[in-house]
Structures are given as C-alpha cells and as structure tokens.
Amino acid sequence: MKEYKHPGNEKNFYKGFTYTFKKEVVEQVLNGLMSQRYAAEKYGISRNTVASWCKQFNPDMGSKNHPKDKEIKKLKEKVEELEMLKDIQQYMLAELQKQVGREELEKFLPKQLFKEIQKKVHKNSK
Incomplete structure (x- = not known):
C-alpha cells in the first residue's frame, strides 16, 4: 500500500x-x-x-436498493398488512357485539382491545 x-x-x-x-x-x-x-x-x-x-x-x-432500505420497505408493507387485519378483526368484533351485547363481549376481551372496539362501534354508528 x-x-x-x-x-x-x-x-x-x-x-x-x-x-x-x-x-x-x-x-x-x-x-x-x-x-x-x-x-x-x-x-x-x-x-x-x-x-x-x-x-x-x-x-x-444503490441508494434505493440498499439491503436495509429493502428490509424497511418489507417491514412497512407488513405493518400495513397487520393494520388492515386489525381493522377487519375490530369490525368483526363490533358486529359480534351487536349480536351478543356489550357486556358479554367485555367479559372475553382485554380492556384495551375492548376500548378500541367501542371507539369503532361509536364511529360506525354515526
């Protein structure tokens, strides 16, 4: 050298x-x-x-093809997919609440999830 x-x-x-x-x-x-x-x-x-x-x-x-950039892109796509699944599940639980009642649903769900469902139910009822 x-x-x-x-x-x-x-x-x-x-x-x-x-x-x-x-x-x-x-x-x-x-x-x-x-x-x-x-x-x-x-x-x-x-x-x-x-x-x-x-x-x-x-x-x-290259700047757009950097391995870390690819991984970040995949992770963002996964987050979007999971958020969509969460929304679907919350919608389904809100529909279930209409059928079985609020008190019955509350017995089986974690508090935080139940609160999110209530927000979804309240939002959809407007």
Whole structure:
C-alpha cells in the first residue's frame, strides 16, 4: 500500500489497496458491523471510496436498493398488512357485539382491545 500526501491537506491518502482489503471493508459495511462513514474514518479513506467499493462488490448497493432500505420497505408493507387485519378483526368484533351485547363481549376481551372496539362501534354508528 503506497501512501500519498494530498497537496494542501494534512490528511494522508492511500492508493493501491488490495482486493482483499477492499473486500474486507465492504463485508464489514454490508454485514452492518460498521457504517460507511465509520469505515472511512477507521481506515483513513474517503466515504466516496468506501461507497464506490460497496457498489463495486455489491451492485444492489444503490441508494434505493440498499439491503436495509429493502428490509424497511418489507417491514412497512407488513405493518400495513397487520393494520388492515386489525381493522377487519375490530369490525368483526363490533358486529359480534351487536349480536351478543356489550357486556358479554367485555367479559372475553382485554380492556384495551375492548376500548378500541367501542371507539369503532361509536364511529360506525354515526
């Protein structure tokens, strides 16, 4: 590894990194062991260099295709799905309340869920 001094800057810049070193840095970033910023600071290289290596070793590393972004998108979709299921279940319980009565339903449901059902019943009755 050769060391070069960038003119007008006190920071040392390195050229000629080995394939193994680049891969090691990228794996640490992709595995979530460190951020690109931290890797750049730790190894004394620019964040752009680390980002470039990440894209070189993992083409899916683009801003919209970052593994964490994909996971966040999946989790948001799951939350939406669960909220929809919750709404359906609350609607069904509100309908059940109409058939069996409020007191009977209250016996079998947790207090918080019962309160949410009452809000749903009150909202639907308007």
